[in-house]
Amino acid sequence: MANTTVGDQPNSVGFEYYRYDPSMAAAIIFAILFFSTTMIHLYQFVRTRTWIMIPLLVGGFFEWIGYIGRAVSASQTPNWTIGAYVVQVMLILVAPALFAATVYMELGRIIMLCDAGHHSLIKLTWLTKIFVAGDVLSFVMQALGERGVDSSISFAFLTVELGAGITASKTVTAVKNGQHIVTGGLFVQVIFFAFFLTVAIVFHRRTNKHPTARSNSPDVPWRKHMRILYLVSALILIRSIIRLEEYAEGITGFVLSHEYFLYIFDSLPMLCVMVLFNFVHPSEVYALLRGGKMSQGLKLYTVDQPTVASV
Structure with missing residues (x-):
């Protein structure tokens, strides 16, 4: 059923999987676009073994x-069904948290490549751990919260269709609790990303002002990778802020009621994140650190002698 009202009290609520007709096109x-860039990332990963790309690759799937x-x-x-609805809403919601994990880990490798750990606000031994831990917390909260919303809606539909009945207050409370958890997860993601950008900018400015021998080397293109890092971080941050507003407004909010918000502020930015990493692939940083293969687009290169003795 597309729209079901649970209960007959004044505060009864109509549950709808979508508040518009989703566009098939x-x-x-x-x-197709996400499948294409994900397959390129799979090829790049298999050829370069850049392990920090695993979260982004999973997010692409x-x-x-x-x-x-x-x-x-x-x-x-x-006549929407719960299965297809749950698959799309949960996977699309949590994928950017996986993208963020790759972004966090790449910054640590860039700092190592520049031999500039002393310019970082956070010690390198803790930098990746702190941000990935925050990302995992955000991921779990979003996944659990969205599952709570979906489970409540599914339960409401099932009980109404079986004629058992359910009070609206109980269902509404469950749905709102799920939305609050998702909102909290998105808030955690925004806070950690803002802090991450602060750490990245401070490192960048300090290294520009007091460069190391490696950061001054023409063979270490760290600034190129920092620019991509800023761009993809901005895309993920903007997407997360819009999603935060969506869940803060609730199931009857303006953002959730208009499909174009999803495609403009989530689908397109996240596609850009994946494509940007296809062309400026972190394997270059990895290869300069340890030697081996690097990828830019579909082209593969080999770095025989690492720039840094060990990671």
Whole structure:
């Protein structure tokens, strides 16, 4: 059922999987685009063994599978099913947290490459651990919170269809609790990302002002990777802020009621993140640290002698 009212009290609420008819064309286009960039990332990972790309690669799978779920939902309009809805909403929601984990880890490698650990606000031994821990917390909160919302809606539909009945207050409370957890997870993500950008900017400014021998070397293109890091971080941060506003408004909010917000502020920015990393791949930083293969686009290069003796 597309829309079910639970209970007959004045505060009863109508549960709807979507508050618009989802676009099948948009879902299919982004499923194809995310699949394409993910397959390129899979090829790059297999050839370069850049382990920090694993979270982003998994997030890429989440994205294209999620948009297949949206396409299935679009084909069911207006009689949407819980399965396709849950797949798309959960996977698309949490994928950027996996992208963020790769971004956090790359900064640590860039600092190592520049031999500039003394310019970092946080010691290198703690930098990745702190930010990835915050990212994991955000990921878990979003996943659990969204599952809470979906489970509540699913339970409400099931009980109404079986004729058992359920009070609106109980269902509304469960849904709101789930939304609050998702909102909290997104807030954690925004806070950690803002702090991460502060750490990155301070490192960048200090290294520019007091360069190390390696950061001054023309063979160490750390500034190029920092620019990409800033760009993808900004894209993830903007997306997270819009999502935060979406869940703060609730199920009847303006953002959640208009599909174009998803595609403009989530789908497109996250696709750009993946494509940017296809072309300016972190394997270059890895290869300069330890030697081995690096990838830029579909081209592979080999670094025989690492710039740094050991990671």
